[in-house]
Structure formats: structure tokens, C-alpha cells
Amino acid sequence: MSTPSQRLAELGITLPAVAAAAGSYVPTARSGNHIYTAGQLPFVDGTLAATGKVGAEVSPEEAKECARIAGLNLLAAIDAAVGLDQVVRIVKIVGFVASAEGFTGQPGVINGVSDLLVEVFGDAGRHARSAVGVAELPLGAPVEVEAIVEVAAEAPDQATPQHT
Template sequence: MGTWTERLAELDIALPPVAKPVAAYIPAIRTGSLVYTSGQLPFVDGALSSTGKVGAEVDADEAKAAARACALNALAAIDNLVGLDAIVRIVKVVGFVASAEGFTGQPGVVNGASEFFGEVFGDAGIHARSAVGVAELPLGAPVEVELIVEVS
């Protein structure tokens, strides 16, 4: 297998520009061999792919696609900081899902990110994970994803 950059090209996936922070933080930070990303929202071409609560304004499939967009944005933040090819493995994914009352499908939504990492990184994309339902997310986003990644 080649580099992660080559793998994205094989999958015809381009990294987007790094999303500008919406508050006082940076998109990603490295300490030792770990990179932590800030929570990434589902920005596509500079705008949120959808807004609202999952199980009300946003259906689970749309939210799963939004989680994939969050994951791609997290990779862009890592690439900007250390380069995509420095990734050794995805260690942990934390997904937050703005959930309508009674919605309990958070794990399925966050699978949008998890399955994406498996597609790109294979065994190096297998990770620990949390999928958390929350009342609200910034800018009305339905999903937010953050990562911990081991790098060389």
C-alpha cells in the first residue's frame, strides 16, 4: 500500500480547506505522538451540509453523511498540522449528535465517520469511540466529530 495521500486519491477524495474556527481555539494540536482535533462540524464548500436535530429536521442517513463530512474535515486539520502521511492510526473518535427527544440512533450516525476511516485507513482506521447525544451543537449543526490520532 502507498501513502494515505495516495489512498485518498484512489478513492477520489479531496481534502477540503481547513474549516476556520468559530470561537477561540485551533483546529488541531500535537503533543508527543498524538494529534487531537477540535470538534469538526459538517462544513462542505464553506457551509454546513445540514442543520437541525437528528430525528426531527435531519434524518439518520443525512446525519451519517454529515458525520463523514466531519471526519473529512478532521483529516484536513491533521494534514494542515503534520501532513496526512504522518498518521499511524486513528486512536479514538468522539461523535456528538444533536438529538431530538427520543432519538437513540447516535451510534449509527457516528458510523459515518467510523466507516470512512475504515475505508481510508483499513486496519489503521479501527478505533475506540464514543457516540453521544446532545441537546444542541454550534451553529445548529446536527453532528460534530473530534479525533485522537497517533502520528509518526
């Protein structure tokens, strides 16, 4: 099987630049062999791909594509932190969907990111997941995704010093 970097190339996917933090946080945090990502929105060249609530201004199909775009931003953050080829497996995805009243298709929307991760990582991309409907998301985004990712152990000379 090809590496995640090779798979991206095979799929014709170029990762975007890591989105700048819009607050007092960092795009990723590492704890041991896990990377925790900040929530990623569906930004394309600094602009949201869509705004509004799913089931009203944004169709479920558009929202699924937004989840995929947010997933690309997620991959960019992970790549910048450790390199995609260091990913052992995707452990969990949490997806938030700004939902119009009565919209209950959140799992189908978040399949946009889940499907992308399986395309890139194969079986290592299969993950536990939550797909949650919410009233509002930052900047009016229709979706936001975050991840917990297991990565290869750091070499001793690269390890973060432990505080006692």
C-alpha cells in the same frame, strides 16, 4: 498497502480547506506523538450541509453523511498539521449528535466518520469511539466529531521546544 494520501486519490476524495476556527482555539494541538483535533462540523464550502436535530429535521441517513463530511474536515485538519501519511493510527473518535427526543441511533450516525477512516487508513483507522446524543450543537449542526490520532515521531530538528 497504499498510503493514506494515495488511498484518498484512489477513492476520488479531495480534502477541503481547513475550517477557520470560530473561537479562541486552534484546529489541532500536538502533544508528543498525538494530535488532538478540535470538534469538526459538517461544513461544505463554508456552509453546513444540514441543520437541525437528528430524528426530527435531519434523517439518520442525512446525519450519517454529515458525519462523513465532518470526518473529511477532520482529515483536512490533520493533514494540515502533520500530513496524513504521518498517521500511525486513529486512536479515538468522539462524535456528538444533536438528537431529537427519543432518538437513540447515535452510533449509526457516527459510523459515517468511522467508515471513512477505515476506508482511508485500513486497520490503522479502526478506533475506540464514543457516540453521544446532545441537545444542541454549534450553529445548529446535526453532528460534530473530534479525534485523537497517533502520528510518527517528529525529527529532532522539527521537535517543539520543551519548557522546563
